[in-house]
Amino acid sequence: MLKLRQIYQMNNLHKLFFKAFSNQTRLEIIQLLKKEPLTVTKICDKTGFEQSRVSHNIKCLEHCGFVKATQNGNFREYALDKETIIPVIDLFEKHIQKYKERLKTCKIIT
Amino acid sequence: MLKLRQIYQMNNLHKLFFKAFSNQTRLEIIQLLKKEPLTVTKICDKTGFEQSRVSHNIKCLEHCGFVKATQNGNFREYALDKETIIPVIDLFEKHIQKYKERLKTCKIIT
C-alpha cells in the first residue's frame, strides 16, 4: 500500500522535474544562462520575449532549484545552478543526436 | 543566421525529449519496464490504464527511441532501451531528493 503511494509520488516528482524542461521559454532561458548570468531585462532583449513571460518562467526555474538569483540593488541576476542542469542537458545530447529525426516526427509529443 | 536556427532546433528537440518524460502515463510505463519487459495488456493490468491509452503512449516511447519492441506472434513485448533511460532517471534522483519540496510547491509547473 505504502509502496504504491511511494511509486506514485516518485513519478509525480519526476513529472514535475521534466515539465520544468519541456517548455520553449524555459529551455531558451537555460540556453542563454549557459553562457553567462543575466537579468530579466537582458533575457527579454536577447529573446524578444515579453517581460512577464520571462519573470513567470524564471521564477519557476528558481523555485525548483535550477537557477540561483543574486540581488544587485534594483537588479536580480540569474545564473544556472551548474550542479544539475549542465550534466542533464549534456547527457541528452547523445540521445538527441541519435534519435532527432524520430523525435521530430512523433505524433504524440509535439 | 544559421546559428540562431540551430539553437532553435536544438531547443525544440530538447523540448520533445523532455515532453516524452513529462507525462504520468509514460513515466509509469517506464517505471514498470525498469523491472521487466511487458506487453500492452500486462501494462494495462498492472496500471489499470485503458488499453488505447497505453498503446498510444508506448508508441510514442518506441518511436522516440526509449523502448524497443519484439514481436512474438500475436504479442509485442516492450523493453526499455537501457542506454538512455536508466541513466536519465538515475541522474535526476539526486536533484529530486534535494528539491522535492520545492518541486511540489511550484505554482507554474503542476
Next chain:
DNA sequence: TAAGCATATGATAAAGTTGTCATATAGATT
C-alpha cells in the same frame, strides 16, 4: 517625495495535451 526603471504577480483567453471512444488490423485458435 515624485518619477522612473526593474521585476513580480493574479486573472484569463487562447493554445496545446490527454484520455477515451469507436473502430481497424492482424495473428491465433476453433
Next chain:
DNA sequence: AATCTATATGACAACTTTATCATATGCTTA
C-alpha cells in the same frame, strides 16, 4: 473461414498549460 485475443489508430471532448494584459511592488535617483 469465423471468432477471439492483442494491439493500433483517428477524432474529439475535457483538461491543462501558456502567454499576455493589467497592475503591483520596490529600489534609485532627481
